[in-house]
Amino acid sequence: MLLSSQVTAAEVVIAVAANFTDATRQIAPLFEKATGHTTRISYGSTGKLYSQIEHGAPFEVFLAADTQRPIKAEAEGLAVPGSRFIYARGKLALWSKTTGLFDSGEDYLKSGKFKHLAAGNAKTAPYGLAARQVMTHLGLFSRLEPKLVRGESIAQTFQFVATGNAKAGFVAYSQIKSWRGKSGSIWEIPLHYYTPIDQAAVLLKKGESNPAAHAFLAFLKSEAARKKIRELGYGVE
């Protein structure tokens, strides 16, 4: 840790998309141990965090759930140009708490034998948009639409399924990984059924002169962090 003793330890303020909450909680301590810097982290929906950043929130690093918002941050001069990169690729899964509910998720969706199907709101949640693309890809969207219950975020969608209010739903594969039950029926949806849910990170203007902010982004690209991210159910490039 020669490197970290040369620069004074600093604190980095990070805004993290809700779906990456668990992952960040596991990565942040690794980062702190490796660099001696400390972190202060806020979690929220990408849209909400973005409008907070727009209105002067003190965030220095932004881990979004999409690429659109970081690109916009760059374009509007809120982020440091060229600092953007994809740190994780979200995977969508069809999940039910009930073990043996389906062998083939595709057949289950086609059967239509359920009252509610949970999915994120396609307008506000990237995983919701992906779910919609999957249903469209399977030619089932118009049949399934009347049964859809929409969560504002993927966290709320997960709640609908976890509380049994919807028998099954489209959730993030990483959520199933961190769910204590871990059992149930899971269909990992083929990646070509939907546009990749790329999640981009960006250095914000407020963090430009903070060594800890630079260090955090560098750490996110390190093999240690990538291994962790993969373990937690995300894809990494």
Place this chain on the structure above:
Amino acid sequence: MIFDWQPVWLTLKLAGVSTLILLVIGTPIAWWLARSTNWYKQIISAVVALPLVLPPTVLGFYLLIMLGPEGPVGRLTQSLGLGTLPFTFGGLVVASVIYSMPFVVQPLHNAFQSLGQRPVEVAATLRASPWDRFMTVVIPLARPGFLTAAVLSFAHTIGEFGVVLMIGGNIPGVTKVLSVAIYDHVETLEYGQAHLLAAGLLAFSFVVLLALYLLNGRLNRNHQP
């Protein structure tokens, strides 16, 4: 820009139905609270006031668990053949009734308390039955309280957001109320639509509250001899 009226009607229907139910349920509770000398009366008061303090997400989360297929209330409704309440209009009504309860009970409680025992006792000496006493003496005298209760619960239900979002599932025409529609527009950067609905809601809320205060001021003046 096509204006979507559906969330507006749905919200008015939800607020109307919830307010009616609340007046029916809230009146006896408030009356009992105003008259009772039981020690556990304070516990009931505290329970009724809980929604004022709890964040809507807490309330919504518990309702989701309680009313869901694995929760106690959900099991009951299922065994009665009613299905489960989340994601239905009925579910929103139940949530709104709980959420807006203090806005009905507290003004009525205050109104009943400020009446005192006198009018009811006088009516009793004139041999009015308890029901008669309540309908012909208490209700007319407590009119400002009823008005406040009705308007506040109506307005509060219209502005409800966190709870309906959590147990509603954002289904157009069923559970997508005004506040959720505004939220959707804001999140998707459709600021024009959002402004239209939000400004409408703001103006409506202001007019309703202003009317309430004007009317209550007049009613109170009429009561002072």
